Amino acid sequence: MSGVVSAGRRRFLTAGAAAVGAAASGQLLMAGTARAAQTPLPAGVFSLGVASGDPLPDGVVLWTRLAPDPLHGGGMPDRAVVVEWQISDDPRFRRKVRSGYAWARPEFGHSVHADVRGLLPERHYWYRFRTSGQISPVGRTRTAPRQFAYGNHLRVALASCQNWQHGYFTPYADMRAQDPDLVVFVGDYIYESTPASTGVRRHEGSGEPYSLVQYRNRYAQYRSDPHLKAMHAAAPFVVTFDDHEIDNDFAGDIPQDPDKQTPEAFAARLAAGYQAYYEHMPVRAAAIPDGPHIRMHRRLDFGLLVRLNVLDTRQFRSDQATTQAGAQDPAMTMLGAAQKQWLLSSLRGSQARWNLIASQIMMAETDLKIGDGKLWYYDSWDGYQVERNALLAEFANVRNPVVLSGDRHLTMISDLKRDFADPGSAVVGSEFVGTSISSGGDQDAVAFHNEWDARMGDNPHWKVIDNHRGYHLFDIRRTGIDAQVRIADTVTRPTSASRTLAKLHVESGKPGVRKV
Known part of the structure; x- marks a missing residue:
């Protein structure tokens, strides 16, 4: 578009x-x-x-x-x-x-x-x-806060990825107890997957949603979760979508399986999915869909303390690369030309102490290959190398940029480097990839660390990685951001205790994040 x-x-x-x-x-x-x-x-x-x-x-x-x-x-x-x-x-x-x-x-x-x-x-x-x-x-x-107020404190919760079938939305109970001023939800509010008898809970319907009524029913089911309902009633949300609100891994007007969904059929599915999304989200009239298009990128200011830039990394992107050469093609775009210029203008013109970017997908590098060479995760910003690196170059001139992401069903907290190909490259910002509310369900932490800890040496910018379900909590002040990774003991039961897995700090004027 x-x-x-x-x-x-x-x-x-x-x-x-x-x-x-x-x-x-x-x-x-x-x-x-x-x-x-x-x-x-x-x-x-x-x-x-x-x-x-x-x-x-x-x-x-x-x-x-x-x-x-x-x-x-x-x-x-x-x-x-x-x-x-x-x-x-x-x-x-x-x-x-x-x-x-x-x-x-x-x-x-x-x-x-x-x-x-x-x-x-x-x-x-x-x-x-x-x-x-x-x-x-x-x-x-x-x-x-009022427009030019310096602001003393803003408490923000970061959430994403709530799959009904993988578990109860129990992390919201703890989030509500922490009393955030704002909840930033960065995608996968619903899942379009078919009902499965093996899940903790079962999706309504008999297949994937394609029509407006089917999407409405799926949203209504998710909205019936008591923890989600209570959290919505407790604090304002700022939302954006990722892929599962429509179709897994879609890119622009290209579905995951173009051999099974014609352009006309997928355009109709986009229109239905965006319509149902608008109907169920607390957003303004600017987000009323125009057929298979919706305006979701926007910015919100919280005095002079925080500027929040909300991205749309699905609607304007090029189709995902499948090779390293494809990921390094300068023509590949995640944001599209208009949205990219909008973001750059917002960052360059900001007077805020902290410039937050809500990006549905991970911006820091994920090198999956242990040892020499690289293997990237192409659905994330790694698949759009040139545009990502140009954006990171801009971060060097932006005051306190911090990226809030989701998608991965993992906690991945990283320094953002000017050039991930250069181990000595400068740190230009921080990223918090929030874990999922329920997607992925309860997982084996030992097996996860046996697999992923071996990759830490190839990804020295990672500060914390973990696979528990939960959310991230930020106390933002002028001098710094204090962050907590809050995790639930389980999402297989309707209630669960939660705890702090890790505490981190970002100091104003010093790019990067450190574990406390």
């Missing part, structure tokens, strides 16, 4: 944003309110819970989806429904500070994305929804 937005696309996004804003202010109720009041909805419309996302100093997106029968298309009548949203500065709603209305429309799966403004910066708020005599669970969110 070109980075240039067409006139038609601009009109579509502008209309969508205007509709959201007008609905929020109650200007679109008209006769629909009376009609909705005459026809009560089925019980349980708020079965999927509530969520918030993409916080600004004065606002946040509030989300819910009306779905009394969530695993069978939603179970809503084929008409638009008016939903009231309320925001309070206390959890008992003794004083509402903002309220308004939004439409839950059938063409968007009866999802609600209320883009609320007029809030105070760096504050906790509580919110809920009401419709047809029913009231949603209460959620809590937090606005970003």
Whole structure:
């Protein structure tokens, strides 16, 4: 997809944003309110819970989806429904500070994305929804610091890769107890794989999702996990997708198996997958899909403490290389020209103390070959060597760049080197590849280290590697970042204890990460 937005696309996004804003202010109720009041909805419309996302100093997106029968298309009548949203500065709603209305429309799966403004910066708020005599669970969110505030502290959790069949989403229970200000989710929110009787839990349906209804059902199943639902209700999320939200290892408009999915069929699958993604995520109207395209890369500022650049490393990439020569082809791109320029402009123009980059896939090198020579993992940034190295060269002039990644189902914490081919190359940043919430399930740690520790000598930039399930937690201050690798004892049971596997520190002004 070109980075240039067409006139038609601009009109579509502008209309969508205007509709959201007008609905929020109650200007679109008209006769629909009376009609909705005459026809009560089925019980349980708020079965999927509530969520918030993409916080600004004065606002946040509030989300819910009306779905009394969530695993069978939603179970809503084929008409638009008016939903009231309320925001309070206390959890008992003794004083509402903002309220308004939004439409839950059938063409968007009866999802609600209320883009609320007029809030105070760096504050906790509580919110809920009401419709047809029913009231949603209460959620809590937090606005970003004011634009030029230096900021003292931001607590961020990094999560990715939650496969329903591989385990329960138990790490979220510990994450909730740690009370982050923000959760950054970098991909694989759902898995498109077929139901398997050997899993800890079984996917709904009878095969992979291809249609919009099938994707909606899969998202609804994942949203039913109590730990995920509770975490969404506890803090705002900033999300982006990777491959499994659509099709394993897809690249741009190329599926994993082009011999089995025609271009037309895969375009329809992309449109369905992106549509369902938008319907289930707390994102703004700018992310309303345009057929098989969606705008997901964006940036969020948290005062002058943090700039968060959220990447889309799937939609614009070249098809994956299969050889070293292919990975070193200068024509290979992960970001596409427009997104790359957007990222560079964001980094060069940033006044923030910390410049975070949410990249779905690992940026540091993974040399799989022990001894002389190299063997790369081509689906990651290793498969796009020239563009990756050019970006790392830019990092040398960026203030405190830190990359937050997922995808690997492993913890891999690394220094980022200017040139991984040169052992003496300068360190220009740090990367935290967060482990999975559940993907991969419980694994044998001894077997993992027997295999992977032997590669440490060929990857001296690795500081911590591990294969437990969990997430990463960051306490970001002006002077440095204190990071924890939080791991769950098991994801094969609905509840589990968690603990800190490792503590690390990144000092402001000194590129690289050290184990504490």
